[in-house]
Amino acid sequence: MDDSTRKKPLHRPAHGEGRWTGIEVLPYKEDDRALFKSVTRQVLFSDPELHGEMRYFEVAPGGFSTLERHEHMHAVLILRGSGHCLVGREVRQLNTNDLVTVPALTWHQFRATGREPLGFLCMVNATRDKPQLPSAEELASLKSDPAVAAFLRGEPKVS
Amino acid sequence: MDDSTRKKPLHRPAHGEGRWTGIEVLPYKEDDRALFKSVTRQVLFSDPELHGEMRYFEVAPGGFSTLERHEHMHAVLILRGSGHCLVGREVRQLNTNDLVTVPALTWHQFRATGREPLGFLCMVNATRDKPQLPSAEELASLKSDPAVAAFLRGEPKVS
Numbered sequence: 550m551d552d553s554t555r556k557k558p559l560h561r562p563a564h565g566e567g568r569w570t571g572i573e574v575l576p577y578k579e580d581d582r583a584l585f586k587s588v589t590r591q592v593l594f595s596d597p598e599l600h601g602e603m604r605y606f607e608v609a610p611g612g613f614s615t616l617e618r619h620e621h622m623h624a625v626l627i628l629r630g631s632g633h634c635l636v637g638r639e640v641r642q643l644n645t646n647d648l649v650t651v652p653a654l655t656w657h658q659f660r661a662t663g664r665e666p667l668g669f670l671c672m673v674n675a676t677r678d679k680p681q682l683p684s685a686e687e688l689a690s691l692k693s694d695p696a697v698a699a700f701l702r703g704e705p706k707v708s
Numbered sequence: 709m710d711d712s713t714r715k716k717p718l719h720r721p722a723h724g725e726g727r728w729t730g731i732e733v734l735p736y737k738e739d740d741r742a743l744f745k746s747v748t749r750q751v752l753f754s755d756p757e758l759h760g761e762m763r764y765f766e767v768a769p770g771g772f773s774t775l776e777r778h779e780h781m782h783a784v785l786i787l788r789g790s791g792h793c794l795v796g797r798e799v800r801q802l803n804t805n806d807l808v809t810v811p812a813l814t815w816h817q818f819r820a821t822g823r824e825p826l827g828f829l830c831m832v833n834a835t836r837d838k839p840q841l842p843s844a845e846e847l848a849s850l851k852s853d854p855a856v857a858a859f860l861r862g863e864p865k866v867s
Binding site for chain 2: 557558559560561562563566567569572593594596598599600601603621622624626627628634636637639641643644645646647648649650651652653670672674675676
């Protein structure tokens with residue numbers, strides 16, 4: 550019981566927006582190819598008894614997450630700030646508390662296009678596949694859509 | 709694909725605090741025994757591909773959730789307002805964005821003790837057991853702790 554209590558403190562207070570007692574702010578990914586910019590990652594809930602995980606990602610103004618896809622689904626809630634996302638070929642403006650569903654094998658990216666950081670919760674299955682990056686051909690295909698190309702340039706226009 | 713798109717709109721904007729486009733506000737539970745008070749329930753994410761579910765519960769000022777326990781774990785994030793919770797025999801004051809872990813088979817209750825509604829996200833496994841209610845003996849045992857008894861009377865004192 551003591552062990553499990555140490556592993557699972559029952560109450561972890563928030564201190565400031567997007568920070569919690571006892572939760573480490575991690576690099577978003579270990580990757581030096583500059584496929585993302587100014588993103589941090591925090592694991593809020595991950596437990597052998599839970600079949601899902603809840604992570605918190607925070608994108609600094611002007612930053613963006615990796616453009617990627619995977620078999621597993623994302624269930625996202627915007628916790629702070631505003632921004633834009635690409636899901637498939639849809640560009641959407643996001644505000645605090647909005648919900649975003651990223652279906653299986655769907656290209657997606659989040660961008661902090663406002664003055665504040667964009668912070669979002671992301672629920673995923675605990676067991677999941679690794680993200681795939683677009684090939685040159687796939688990227689060209691995505692960019693053939695002017696709205697997607699504008700989003701990827703950091704100039705999102707909502708359709 | 710059209711079917712799944714209809715089931716899973718990729719973007720569901722928030723409108724006002726604790727309300728979302730296309731998400732129905734449901735009764736917390738169908739139970740006429742007055743074991744809870746002034747609680748609503750919304751299912752934010754539930755999908756055959758997801759091993760977890762994300763629900764949003766909102767407790768009006770003075771309201772409280774059912775005192776219960778179950779095998780499955782709760783992973784909670786306070787989305788709006790403040791209040792108190794009982795987890796086991798621990799009473800904690802809760803503020804916006806705080807995290808609460810409710811371990812397996814642990815009595816718990818949430819109370820909106822502030823002037824604003826207490827709204828919280830609750831992540832659970834999609835497959836889970838039904839809640840158990842305390843027997844008269846279990847309730848008496850809980851109330852033998854003065855801090856727990858005060859919480860259950862709606863007069864929480866944080867230890």
